[in-house]
Amino acid sequence: MQAALELIGDDLRQVEEQFRKDLESDVPLIRKVGEYVLASGGKRIRPAMLLLAARLCNYSGFQAIPLASVVEFIHTATLLHDDVVDSATLRRGTASANALWGNEASVLIGDFLFSKSFSLMVAAGSLDVLRVMSRATTIIAEGEVLQLLGTGDVDLTEERYIEVVRAKTAVLLSAACQCGAILGCASEQQEQALADFGMELGIAFQLMDDILDYTATQEQFGKSIGHDLEEGKITLPLIHTLRGCTSEEREFVAAIVQQDDELSFDDFSRVSALVQQYGGIDYTIAKARQAVDSCAFHLAAFPDSACKQALLELAEYVVTRNR
Structure with missing residues (x-):
């Protein structure tokens, strides 16, 4: 992310200050939990994408920083809710908010952030931005439900899974880029190009997360390794594996993802070995690479510039992080 940081490093620091300003509340626990989650790490990719998109479209006003903060607020709210749904105990390498303050506080503070x-x-005064972000948050909620419906389903198709990824993860990155274009009064073609860029980048981002759940160390990933499998989440490496494995191996995987007991290290190791054996990791990396290549196609709507190059390097970072 070095190219992006060189361009918008000062703006991102102002976004951090905006976070804390926007957390003002008469309820001390809201600020305490909010600051804990916001300070627990993360590369601020979503705010960075909005800032870079706005700059790419020659925006020089004052609304980019507050709206970049809004995007991270929405993302943080989804993290608080996700960790409750998933019974997660780690987030970005530290104890999750629900592990420290309980599910009730996490859900309610997530609601506050939303x-x-x-x-x-509303204070920013752009009806178009409000339209894009309200649509995105609605789709995110739908994606959460779609993922829940697919829990433990070894017949989940790749197409259905990518639909979940678009809704649950990618749509917010798409909206961040689109809002940057709106601020810069970009043409309809350029606004759509940036929205499509963000969607493809979001897909690549999630697919690489899917890989890390099987390949990274806990310190690299910042979450419990194998947690997706333990929660019965069928992600792309496993979907590809299930298409090629034997019926006996498929039955074994089905028993693992549908069990209520805690996932054992041996079971996780056996499933991970199958994912490696049947090329689930390589297949998912190839799909992530295709998505990043599409990012470059969409940015062809813009002339070459340092900002465009920074966005392309940001996309490249997504498929190389922690590998």
Whole structure:
């Protein structure tokens, strides 16, 4: 992300300050939990994408930083809710908020962040931004439900899974880029190109997360390795593996993802070995690479510039991180 940081490093620091300003509340626990989650790491990819998209479209006003903060607020709210749904205990290498303050506080503070985000967007005064972000948050909620419906389903297709990825993860990155284009009064073609760029980048981002759940160390990943498998989540490496494995191996995987007991290290190791054996990792990397190649295609709508190059390098970072 070095190229991006050189261009928008000062802006990102202002976004961090905006986070803390926007967390103001008469309820001390809201600020305490909010600051804990926001300070627990993360590369701020979503705010960076909005800032870079706005700059690519020659925006020089004052709304990019507050809206970049809004995007991270929405993302943080989804993390708080996700960790409750998934019974997660780690987030970015530290104890998750629900592990420290309980599920009730995490859900309610996630609700606060969502609500606060919309009041901040209203203050920004752009109906188009409000339209894009409200649509994105609705789709995110639908994606969460779609993922829940697919839990433990070894017949889940790749097409259905990518639909979940688009809704649950990629749509917010797409919206961040599109809002940057809106701020810069880009043409309809350029606005769509940036929205499509963000969607493809979001897909690549999630696919690489799918890989890390099987290949990274806990320190690299910042989450419990094998947690997706333990929760019965069928991700692309496993979908590809299930298409090629034997019926006996398929039955074994089905028993693992459908069990209620805690996932044992031996079971995780056996499933990971199958994923490696049947090329699930390589297949998923190839799909992520295709998505990143599409990113370059969409940015062809813009002339060459340092900002365009930074966005392309950001996309490349997604498929090389922690590998």
